[in-house]
Amino acid sequence: DGPVNPARNLTKKELLHQRLVFGSVVVSLNIACIVASGMGYSGTWVLVVILFFKSKDFLSVWIQIFCRIYYKLKPLFRKIEVEKKAAWILSLIPAYSESEEQIVKTLFSLRDNGMGEHRQVMCVILDGKPRPIKSHMTKVVASFSRKYVSLKWKIGTLQIDAGFVDDIPTLCIEKTPNAGKKDSLILCHDLFNFPRSNMDQTIKDLRQELWSTIIPELTKSPDLSKFDLVFCTDADSTIHHGALAKLADACLADPKAIAACGFVFVEYEPGLEWSLWNLYQQFQYSFGQIVRRGAEHYVGKVTCLPGCITMIVVRPEMAGAIEKYAKPVTTFPVLRHQVQYLGTDRRLTYSMLSQAPYLHTLFVPEAGSETVAPQSLKHYLSQRRRWGSNAYFNNYFYFAGSNMILITRIAALIEISRLSMVYYRVFNTGLFLYGVATHFDALAILPLIIISFTPSFWFAFAVAFLNDHLRANWKKLFCGFCINRCISPFMSITVFSLVAKNLGSQVWGISGVTAGTNVTPAAA
Known part of the structure; x- marks a missing residue:
């Protein structure tokens, strides 16, 4: 329905x-x-x-x-000074048939990637079948479910677990039923990039909830109003x-x-x-x-832009x-x-x-x-x-x-x-x-x-x-x-x-x- x-x-x-x-x-x-x-x-x-x-x-x-x-x-004719800025990055890992081990391997490769001055929040969006990603969190700060309208115009359920993998803030969003990778990409950008004008009300409400309560808790930055970048990869990729x-x-x-x-x-x-x-x-x-x-x-x-290693600007x-x-x-x-x-x-x-x-x-x-x-x-x-x-x-x-x-x-x-x-x-x-x-x-x-x-x-x-x-x-x-x-x-x-x-x-x-x-x- x-x-x-x-x-x-x-x-x-x-x-x-x-x-x-x-x-x-x-x-x-x-x-x-x-x-x-x-x-x-x-x-x-x-x-x-x-x-x-x-x-x-x-x-x-x-x-x-x-x-x-x-x-x-x-540079020989004009001096170019590039000012490096620190950014907040949302790292997205959509998963369908990949195993729990592959997803965790990708999480750890992102955790240990050497971010420099940048900081990140990792987000796993699961499709296809359940995998206990929550069990790999060293600390859980929130766990709840919400209804949403998928790209297939069906009412689905999002199970959201928020916590930390070691010291890296992590979100795990499990979709039921499977709605495809494209739906996961759109869901991610609806929640964490600039919102489109025709976004469904269920996603608007979830976006408001995440940014008012969950994101401040994960980032320890109550004034953070948006991410600067969204990094996209696949669960079977090594970065x-x-x-x-x-x-x-x-x-x-x-x-x-x-x-x-x-x-x-x-x-x-x-x-x-x-x-x-x-x-x-x-x-x-x-x-x-x-x-x-x-x-x-x-x-x-x-x-x-290949889905396994692309950085998108917010x-x-x-x-x-x-x-x-x-x-x-x-x-x-x-x-x-x-x-x-x-x-x-x-x-x-x-x-x-x-x-x-x-x-x-x-x-x-x-x-x-x-x-x-x-x-x-x-x-x-x-x-x-x-x-x-x-x-x-x-x-x-x-x-x-x-x-x-x-x-x-x-x-x-x-x-x-x-x-x-x-x-x-x-x-x-x-x-x-x-x-x-x-x-x-x-x-x-x-x-x-x-x-x-x-x-x-x-x-x-x-x-x-x-x-x-x-x-x-x-x-x-x-x-x-x-x-x-x-x-x-x-x-x-x-x-x-x-x-x-x-x-x-x-x-x-x-x-x-x-x-x-x-x-x-x-x-x-």
Whole structure:
């Protein structure tokens, strides 16, 4: 029971029609280009197409090179004084299928993170099944339950326990029934960030209760009226020492910053250090962050803030961001349903950046986090079907949405084109290799060699000189590079096909946190 959900549910017929239209357009474009290339083969045309699809990574490298040189030389001409501020941080740990041991491990990694002058309150929001987090509190100051209206427009129950894990103030909020991770994120920001205008009255009352009685008791600061930052991580992630302070300092140093994220590494579980899945995914993670996210940082528009290590600023624009993030879809286009109900990290990032063109999202590679990667083809494809859907369809909004700067729109257009033409790209690559084998001309393909390998050379340079963690694992990254070169065409086709086939599906997929965990379908 609960309030009437205003969201529009697409009928099977409506969904089928939109899937057919989308699939027909994508397939037709790919077939048309394949036929045109095959019948009227032109080495120049093939080369131009490949250069276009690879242009984003090439330009991303040069943006970073020029910006790094600029910021190295800038202090020589103008003295820059950065005043470090102390901040109150709310550290959020949403949990679904993670075990009690994993949650406690994350709590302790946050407790011992080295906060410097900053102070934190930890908040665990439990979904799925009960776990006795309260038993790990050395002191309990309050325990009570309240009703609330979830994102699914159902009346649920929140069991709230407040106390201390050693000397760190901690809140544990257990939701019944399960309402999903997105509901947990919205609940956290409704309670601890700037409140949105359409917040449910039950949450308004709970917010007032927490800030008038519980927070003052936990923080020993009766005058504290708000947190400065909200740190988001996952219960299966390990946060590197000092990461919170580095993210906090970066956010506080930029008055236009609305959020900052750290570097995500694959966690090498005991016995799986040389797992092919870990090698493959560590290279994927690292290459994307070094080449693409690094460039986005310098224009202040990181387009995906990973949920395992992101610091969000408590500022008025977040009220509008959460309102957009939580808004039910009442329109017909399946595209809006797809990004709103299946998207989490990337959709929240877009909701932030769409509030104003001056807002910045940052990347702080010195702040590291390790997360467990899928260890089977089934789990990998389930995760990438969801991630690929979020990346692909959110790019339509980065291209045509409100308050986006020109460079973000151009990058989104290139990504939409590159992903939509995946079948043609594979064919075109084969056609190019055929052309090289039959009439090799080194000068003709020199532009392609330069543009294709510049990102790889930059990645190798960054591994060798810019990131200690990656440098220590360079052999694994090289193996991952080789694996990626061999299987990426097949994986790209498979993942995009799954994305297209499942257009409109809100099924979250497999949620499994370690290789030894029994993976289960997770609720959306």
